[in-house]
Amino acid sequence: MASKLFVTLIITVLFVIGCRRDKTPVPTIVSPVAAYCGEGTVSFSGKVLPIITAQCGACHDQTSSFKIYDYTTTKNYAQSGQLVGCISGNPNYQAMPISGPLDSCSIKIIQNWVNQGMLDN
Numbered sequence: 543m544a545s546k547l548f549v550t551l552i553i554t555v556l557f558v559i560g561c562r563r564d565k566t567p568v569p570t571i572v573s574p575v576a577a578y579c580g581e582g583t584v585s586f587s588g589k590v591l592p593i594i595t596a597q598c599g600a601c602h603d604q605t606s607s608f609k610i611y612d613y614t615t616t617k618n619y620a621q622s623g624q625l626v627g628c629i630s631g632n633p634n635y636q637a638m639p640i641s642g643p644l645d646s647c648s649i650k651i652i653q654n655w656v657n658q659g660m661l662d663n
Contacts, residue, residue: 579647580654585663586613590655593648597639613662620656 584590594616602610609615610625619625627635629644629652637643644652655661 580651583661583663584651584655584658586616586655586661587663589651590616593644593651597644597648601640617660617662620652620660626653626656 580589591613594610598610602608604611610619616625624635626632628638629649631637631643643649
């Protein structure tokens with residue numbers, strides 16, 4: 543009997559909490575990369591490299607046969623078309639990262655960096 547009362551009490555509390563009239567919207571946390579989305583001049587060190595480090599670094603570090611960890615290696619893959627091809631879902635390239643696609647803002651940042659001439663900035 544006590545367990546039924548406890549369950550009823552919990553459900554009632556959850557219902558009351560869920561039906562408050564003064565609900566305050568929960569702020570959405572937006573990553574700095576997602577908030578930027580590649581508008582304006584794209585900084586390699588400030589925008590592209592953090593994406594590469596976070597999303598590619600575990601597999602494509604200095605010990606990998608496919609190194610992509612700094613400006614020179616990233617630019618080499620970008621110049622060949624392989625970087626954008628792999629991250630954008632181009633069927634002529636293997637989809638990367640293996641863990642799943644990058645978010646659209648990260649892809650746009652990298653594409654804009656390539657379109658802007660792959661500056662080391």
